Amino acid sequence: MSAMNGIDLAVIGGTGLYRIAELEDVETLQPDTPYGAPSGPVRVGRLDGRRVAFLARHGEGHSVPPHRVNYRANLAALHALGARRVVALNTVGGIGERFGPRVLACPDQLIDYTWGRIATFCEEPGSEVLHVDFGDPYTPSLRRALLAAAAAAGVAVVDGGCYGATQGPRLETRAEIARLRRDGCDLVGMTGMPEAGLARELGLDYACLAIVANWAAGAGPVADEAITFQDVLDNVAAASSGIAPLLRRLVA
Template sequence: MSAIDLAVIGGTGIYRLAELNQAQARHIDTPWGAPSGPLRVGRLGQASVAFLARHGEGHALPPHRVNYRANLHALKQAGVRRVLALNTVGGITQAYGPRVLACPDQLIDYTWGRESTFWDGEGEPLHVDFGHPYTPALRDRVLAAARAAQVPVVDGGCYGATQGPRLETNAEIARMRRDGCDLVGMTGMPEAGLARELDLEYACLAIVANWAAGCTDAGEITLAEVLENVAAASSGLPGLIAHLAAG
């Protein structure tokens, strides 16, 4: 297959990339099963861009049921080199309130029981270097694309990946704050680690949908509020992604 300049993985509230021109669906079988849905491949300007809805195009897959291995392997099979992950998250520290876009540079994994490696028990396991979980060069390009598109993005922060699908308790968020987390989400791992095993460049744009538990006196978080905040924070993404794909 011909190379794809950029793949975008969409999270909660982002199930398609409407700006893709001449988009065609690719149904890819992988050694790890079926990905979350078809790979939608089209053009953004002169660049070839692919889009994959992490939870499925109808949001049928909760975070702990996503086949992350199939998703990443499908992108690799399609000729992808660079991956921009869009992750809908909660904000923990002051700079990461609702409707903020952030490009984190660190990650803490609190998930459990997920298939987190491509090693299947045969041969020697691959111990990848994961000190910098997001590819620094791609992060720089994401931030440059944001500046070019005039989209405000917070540079840096630590993403805490929790198991889900339930939201966290106040005490869990307090612990994560003590651990140094700025953001909390349910899909950051094992996705980032699997991308590293496949030697894919990988960066995250975290879309803050709400304050995490105990971080505000507001009432219960509603899905309507989450989706409204995601839509508002995502308004500048098409321009940012276009600049990134062209870079």
């Protein structure tokens, strides 16, 4: 199987999402890019006969923290393999009342609170200067396709919401979450940017499927409840059962 013939969909997996078990005839690729190596190997296989690529954003052993992810290399590698649609799986905390643990959501807006990350392909001297439109940070047509696929698969997905992208790798204080709530954020994660902006610069269709792993600090019915990494993994595993059926519908 030659991955250079193009793929129907690329999926980037977040915390707790290190592979798509349903992929068949998987080929493992170790691409390099002008921006360095991606977070790990790209697994290209077939899902119901359609070609799908998967890349674990943090590496398959969760060895790359969010502020050290080579977002440019990840997207450049998928683009070079022929991907034109990218679904980002992001593990997040819930702020708004509709976004409790184990909820799947497809946000439509984004606020970037990160700092110090290389956020553009215009970084190197001589690069073309791109001023891309980013009013809708997630491609509306791919969002609609994701929601339609979820409905067809019988998978509940919340339509809309604002993703607040924070620096990490630490979780946020209660005061920070209160600020995000005032700013209009419904979800909080550490990897939404610069990934979405870079995808726009490459002309990729890009949408986020957020997996709510926990209530953010001070949110939810038990405001002082501590968050453990095991709770995050357990909730992601439970919520992820609907992802493969949804992706099958999407590529079909």
